[in-house]
Amino acid sequence: MILATWNVNSLKVRLPQVINWLQEYQPDVLCLQEIKLQDENFPLKEIEATGYQSIFVGQKTYNGVAILSKTQGCDIVTAIPCFEDVQKRVIAGTYGDVRVICVYVPNGDNIESEKYAYKLRWLPALNEWLQDELTKYPKMAVLGDFNIAPDDRDVYDPSVWEGKVLCSQPERDALDKLLALGLVDSFRLFEQPEKTYTWWDYRMMAFRRNRGMRIDHVLLSNELAKICKSSQVDKETRKLERPSDHAPAWVELSD
């Protein structure tokens, strides 16, 4: 079973790349973030034509998440329960006996901003929900753009980013609390190439200089971590013409 995540930064623009990616990798599940479109504009037919099902929750201009899958998902949830939020940032479905939760964690802008405060309110709400989900679904995967680099290995220049948004201690503590629920960062289950990142700013030729950060993650419950065969980042997709600023990340689980 292959589970993947990709912040596409506009599904409208990236649709041809998404369809190509589905055909090349044949993932069982692909979680998308920043689809940036309203539900009535979701390219349902185009995705269906590739043999994939879709669930999605979108809004105008910003945010929006979706899960594309080979089989129909059930028990779909499109918001964090008991958390007031006009921004569409989570969607979950169950595929076979695997619970898949797709998240787009707020970016936070900078640590002085109201957006950062929102991020630090949002993460405990996610935590509470995931804790509840884990009791129901021992086989659980949380995939998405977390907008948090877990540690200095995940940052091209840690001294520049020390204490800044995406790297600050409160954010890293919030991520650690998610892991403390009984989740593992699948990427670190394996030996990995140094300087592997999932996001590179469009500006300053950041990709060409590999000035990136690993902020997109596949977290696995212990039951899924046990059967995880690999966890990788598809850097090639970031090299395409008109790319998203994020690369897909994916895991392979044994059946």
Next chain:
DNA sequence: ATGGTAGAGGATCTA
């Protein structure tokens, strides 16, 4: 310190 790019939507806001 600033600005560099991309996307949405039609001036800025977000990242």
